[in-house]
Amino acid sequence: MRRLFGMKRIPAVLLTAATLVSVMSSVQAxxxxxxxxxxxxxxxxxxxxxxxxxxxxxxxxxxxLYDGLTNWDLSSSDKAADIVPALATAWHVDxxxxxxxxxxxxxxxxxxxxxxxxxxxxxxxxxxxNSKDSKQFNPKQFSMSRGFMDNVDHAQKIDDSHIAxxxxxxxxYLPYEMSTFFQVSPCAVQKANYDxxxxxxxxxxTGPYKFDKVTPHERIELVKxxxxxxxxxxxxxxxxxxxxxxxxxxxxxxxxxxxxxxVEAPSPDTIPQLQSAGMTITKxxxxxxxxxxxxxxxxxxxxxxxxxxxxxxxxxxxFIELLGGYATPGYGVFIESQPYYGNPMKYEYxxxxxxxxxxxxGCSPCKMTIAISTSGSGQMQPLPMNELVxxxxxxxxxxxxxxxxxxxxxxxxxxxxxxxxxxxxxMNFSLAPIDANQGLLKTTMTRYMSPHGSNWxxxxxxxxxxxxxxxxxxxxxxxxxxxxxxxHEIAVKDAFDIFIVHDLNPRALSPKxxxxxxxxxxFQDLTPIQVVQ
Amino acid sequence: xxxxxxRRIVLTIPIALGVTIICFALVYIAxxxxxxxxxPPNATASDIALLKHSYGLDRPIPIQYLIWLGxxxxxxxxxxxQNSQPVAxxxxxxxxxxxxxxxxxxxxxxxxxxxxxxxxAYRVGSWVDRLATGISVLGISxxxxxxxxxxxxxxxxxxxxxxxxxxxxxxxxxFSLFEWKQAKFAILPVVTxxxxxxxxxxxxxxxxxxxxxxxxxxxxxxxxxxxxxxIMRHAIWNAMPQILAMLGLQLGYLLGGSILIETxxxxxGTGYLLNKAILTRDIPLLQGxxxxxxxxxxxxxxxxxxLQTVVDPRIKRA
Numbered sequence: 001m002r003r004l005f006g007m008k009r010i011p012a013v014l015l016t017a018a019t020l021v022s023v024m025s026s027v028q029a030x031x032x033x034x035x036x037x038x039x040x041x042x043x044x045x046x047x048x049x050x051x052x053x054x055x056x057x058x059x060x061x062x063x064x065l066y067d068g069l070t071n072w073d074l075s076s077s078d079k080a081a082d083i084v085p086a087l088a089t090a091w092h093v094d095x096x097x098x099x100x101x102x103x104x105x106x107x108x109x110x111x112x113x114x115x116x117x118x119x120x121x122x123x124x125x126x127x128x129x130n131s132k133d134s135k136q137f138n139p140k141q142f143s144m145s146r147g148f149m150d151n152v153d154h155a156q157k158i159d160d161s162h163i164a165x166x167x168x169x170x171x172x173y174l175p176y177e178m179s180t181f182f183q184v185s186p187c188a189v190q191k192a193n194y195d196x197x198x199x200x201x202x203x204x205x206t207g208p209y210k211f212d213k214v215t216p217h218e219r220i221e222l223v224k225x226x227x228x229x230x231x232x233x234x235x236x237x238x239x240x241x242x243x244x245x246x247x248x249x250x251x252x253x254x255x256x257x258x259x260x261x262x263v264e265a266p267s268p269d270t271i272p273q274l275q276s277a278g279m280t281i282t283k284x285x286x287x288x289x290x291x292x293x294x295x296x297x298x299x300x301x302x303x304x305x306x307x308x309x310x311x312x313x314x315x316x317x318x319f320i321e322l323l324g325g326y327a328t329p330g331y332g333v334f335i336e337s338q339p340y341y342g343n344p345m346k347y348e349y350x351x352x353x354x355x356x357x358x359x360x361x362g363c364s365p366c367k368m369t370i371a372i373s374t375s376g377s378g379q380m381q382p383l384p385m386n387e388l389v390x391x392x393x394x395x396x397x398x399x400x401x402x403x404x405x406x407x408x409x410x411x412x413x414x415x416x417x418x419x420x421x422x423x424x425x426x427m428n429f430s431l432a433p434i435d436a437n438q439g440l441l442k443t444t445m446t447r448y449m450s451p452h453g454s455n456w457x458x459x460x461x462x463x464x465x466x467x468x469x470x471x472x473x474x475x476x477x478x479x480x481x482x483x484x485x486x487x488h489e490i491a492v493k494d495a496f497d498i499f500i501v502h503d504l505n506p507r508a509l510s511p512k513x514x515x516x517x518x519x520x521x522x523f524q525d526l527t528p529i530q531v532v533q
Numbered sequence: 534x535x536x537x538x539x540r541r542i543v544l545t546i547p548i549a550l551g552v553t554i555i556c557f558a559l560v561y562i563a564x565x566x567x568x569x570x571x572x573p574p575n576a577t578a579s580d581i582a583l584l585k586h587s588y589g590l591d592r593p594i595p596i597q598y599l600i601w602l603g604x605x606x607x608x609x610x611x612x613x614x615q616n617s618q619p620v621a622x623x624x625x626x627x628x629x630x631x632x633x634x635x636x637x638x639x640x641x642x643x644x645x646x647x648x649x650x651x652x653x654a655y656r657v658g659s660w661v662d663r664l665a666t667g668i669s670v671l672g673i674s675x676x677x678x679x680x681x682x683x684x685x686x687x688x689x690x691x692x693x694x695x696x697x698x699x700x701x702x703x704x705x706x707x708f709s710l711f712e713w714k715q716a717k718f719a720i721l722p723v724v725t726x727x728x729x730x731x732x733x734x735x736x737x738x739x740x741x742x743x744x745x746x747x748x749x750x751x752x753x754x755x756x757x758x759x760x761x762x763x764i765m766r767h768a769i770w771n772a773m774p775q776i777l778a779m780l781g782l783q784l785g786y787l788l789g790g791s792i793l794i795e796t797x798x799x800x801x802g803t804g805y806l807l808n809k810a811i812l813t814r815d816i817p818l819l820q821g822x823x824x825x826x827x828x829x830x831x832x833x834x835x836x837x838x839x840l841q842t843v844v845d846p847r848i849k850r851a
Contacts, residue, residue, distance in 0.1 A: 140584065257697040
C-alpha cells in the first residue's frame with residue numbers, strides 16, 4: 001500500500017484515475033438509452049397540465065409528466081384497465097353525505113421542482129381549473145377539463161394529507177374522473193408568475209418522467225425521473241422523445257429508416273412491410289367504439305325498426321377484412337372484457353331481416369344524411385369505412401348521403417348538437433368508453449342530452465335514466481357494474497347507435513425495444529420499455 | 534429606379550390591407566370553430582362562451598379585425614390559440630425553415646433548367662430538345678407528394694442513405710447546412726420541391742431563348758463572325774427578364790405552397806404550420822401566417838422586378 005501511494009506514484013495514480021473517470025463518463029454518455037415515439041398528433045400536445053389532441057395527449061404528455069389522484073393500471077394486456085391509487089392512496093364517500101368524498105393523499109411525494117405534494121397543493125390544483133377568482137385559474141384548462149370536472153363543486157383541505165371533494169350531484173364515478181385530472185406544481189406556476197406560457201418552459205409534475213427540452217411543433221424530450229414515488233414504474237430507459245407525425249406513411253418510413261423506435265397507429269396496409277422488416281406489431285382490444293350516432297327525435301331513426309334494420313344491415317366481417325384484421329366486431333358500446341359489458345343482444349348480419357324491418361316501418365327508400373370526417377383522432381380509416389357502411393345500408397333499402405367535412409368541423413357538429421345542425425340524421429364520431437360513466441351514462445341519460453353533454457342523438461329512455469341515477473349513487477363496484485350491464489343491454493336493444501367495429505389499436509415497435517405491454521386502454525405505460533442494443 | 538422602388542413599396546400597403554380583409558373573411562366563412570378543438574366532446578355552450586370570451590372571439594368580427602390590425606401595425610400578430618406562443622415568432626421561425634429549402638430548391642432548379650433550356654433552345658427539335666421537354670412534362674405532371682413518398686422509400690427505407698423525415702438529428706435547432714449529418718435532412722425535401730420549378734423554368738428558358746435566337750440581331754452577330762458561345766451569352770441576357778420573373782414567381786409559390794411536401798417530410802416550415810393552423814382553426818396563427826407569406830410574396834416580386842431593370846435597362850419602369 002505504501003508503495004502504491006508513495007509520492008512518486010501520485011502523478012501516475014492521478015492520471016490513471018482521471019483517465020478512468022473520463023472513460024467512464026464517456027461510456028455513461030454513450031450509454032444513454034432513448035425511446036423515440038412517432039405520435040399521430042399534428043402538433044405536440046399541451047404539456048402544462050390538461051393535454052389537448054384527444055387521449056393521445058393524455059397518453060404521452062399527461063401520464064408521463066404528471067399523476068392524478070388516481071391512475072390507470074396499465075400493466076396487463078389481458079384485462080380491461082382499471083384505476084389504482086396514485087397521489088391518493090385511498091378514498092371513500094362520506095356515509096352521511098354522498099356528495100362529499102374524502103381522499104387520503106400519498107405522503108413523502110415531491111414535484112419535479114422539489115415542491116411538496118400535500119393537501120394545499122391539491123386544493124390549489126382544484127382552484128386552477130375551477131375557481132375563476134384564483135390567481136392560478138386558467139380559462140383554457142377550465143374549458144378543457146369540463147369532461148372530468150363538470151361534477152366537481154370544490155375541494156377543501158382537511159389536514160396536510162387529507163382533502164374533501166364536494167360534488168354537484170351524487171357521483172360514484174368521481175375516482176375515475178380524478179384519473180384524468182393531473183396535479184401540477186404550484187411552486188412552478190408561481191415561479192412563472194402565473195403565466196402558463198412561461199410555465200411551459202419549466203413544467204413540473206410528479207410523474208415518472210421530467211421535462212427536459214422542447215422544439216415547438218417538432219419534438220419534446222423527457223428524461224427519467226429516478227426519484228419517482230412508484231419504484232416499479234421508474235422508466236427503464238433514460239430519455240423519451242415524442243415527435244408529432246400525422247402522416248401514417250411518414251411514420252412507417254421513419255420507423256423503417258431507424259429515425260424512430262415506436263410508431264402509433266400504422267395503417268393496416270403498411271403492417272406486412274413493417275413485420276417483414278422485423279418490427280414488432282402489438283394489438284389488443286380496447287374501448288374504442290367506431291359507430292354512427294343517430295338522432296332519435298325525428299324520422300327516420302325515431303322508429304326502433306329502422307334503427308334495428310340499420311344494425312342488422314352491417315356485415316362487420318367486411319370491415320375487419322378492410323382493416324387487415326385490426327378490428328373486432330362492434331355489437332355495443334363496450335368491449336367484452338369490460339366488466340359491465342353484460343349480455344346485450346347481437347345484431348348479427350341479417351340483410352333479409354333488415355329489409356323486412358324497413359318494410360314494416362314503411363321507410364322506403366329510407367333516406368339519411370350522415371356527417372363524416374376525412375380524418376381525425378380515433379376515426380380510423382374514415383373514407384373507405386364510411387363508403388362500406390353506405391354500400392351495406394343501401395343494399396337493404398336505405399339511401400345514404402355522406403357529407404365529408406374536416407375533423408374540426410365534425411367536432412363542432414358534435415358539440416353544437418343536432419338542433420344546430422338539422423341537416424344531419426347522424427354522424428360518424430368515435431368515442432372512447434374508457435369507463436362506464438364516459439361510455440354509457442353520458443351518452444344515454446336524458447340529463448346529458450345535447451347540447452348539455454355527449455348524448456348527441458337525444459336518446460331518452462326513463463328506464464335508462466333510472467338505472468343511470470342508481471349507478472351514480474351506488475358505491476359498491478360490483479353492484480354498480482351489474483346496473484351498468486343492464487343499462488348496456490337496454491341501450492343496445494334500443495339500437496340507440498349503429499354499432500360497427502372496435503379498433504385493435506396496432507402499434508409498431510423497433511426490435512430493439514423490449515418490455516412494452518400494451519394495455520386494453522387508450523392510455524399506455526411506456527416506463528417498462530428497455531432499449532436493447 | 535429609386536422612385537420606382539419607393540412607389541412599389543407604397544403600393545404594398547393597399548395589397549396588405551386587402552390581404553388582411555380576405556384573411557379574416559376566409560377564416561370566418563370556413564366551417565368549424567376555433568374553440569371546438571380545445572374542448573372535450575361534452576363541453577357545454579357556457580364552457581364554449583367562457584373560452585371564446587377569454588380569447589376575444591365573442592366580439593363582432595369588424596371589431597376583432599380592427600383590434601388585430603392595430604396590433605399588427607406594431608408587429609404584434611397576437612398569440613396562437615393552441616400553444617399561446619406569439620404568432621410573429623412562430624411564423625418567422627417557420628418561414629426561415631421554408632426559405633432555406635425553397636431557395637436551395639429554386640437554385641437547383643434554376644441551374645439545371647438553365648442548362649437544359651439553353652441546350653433545348655439551341656437545338657430546337659433535336660433529341661436534346663425532346664429529352665428536355667420530356668423531363669419538363671414529367672416534372673409538371675408528377676405530383677410532388679407522390680414523388681416525395683417514392684424518394685423516401687428508395688433513399689431512406691431501402692438504401693438507408695438519407696433520413697426520411699424531420700429537420701436535423703435533434704430538430705431544427707440542431708440543423709446546420711455545413712454539417713453533413715444535419716444537412717442531409719434537407720436533400721429529399723429540396724429535390725422534391727425543385728422538380729416543378731425546374732420544369733417550369735426550363736420551359737420558360739427554352740421558349741424565351743428560342744425566340745431571341747430567331748431575332749435579327751442574332752443573325753447580325755453571326756454575320757459579324759461571333760462564336761456561338763458569345764452569341765448565346767448575348768441571347769441569354771436578352772431572355773433573362775422572363776426567366777427571372779418566372780424564378781421569382783416559383784420562389785413565392787414555394788414559400789406558401791409547400792404544405793404537402795413539408796407534411797410528408799415533417800419539415801417545420803410555413804406549409805406545415807399552415808396545415809396545422811387550418812386543421813385546428815388557430816385563427817391568429819392562420820391570419821399572421823397568411824399575412825407574412827403574402828408580404829414575402831410581394832417582396833420577392835419587387836426584388837425580381839428591380840433585378841429585371843438591372844439586367845435589361847430597356848425596361849423603363851419609372
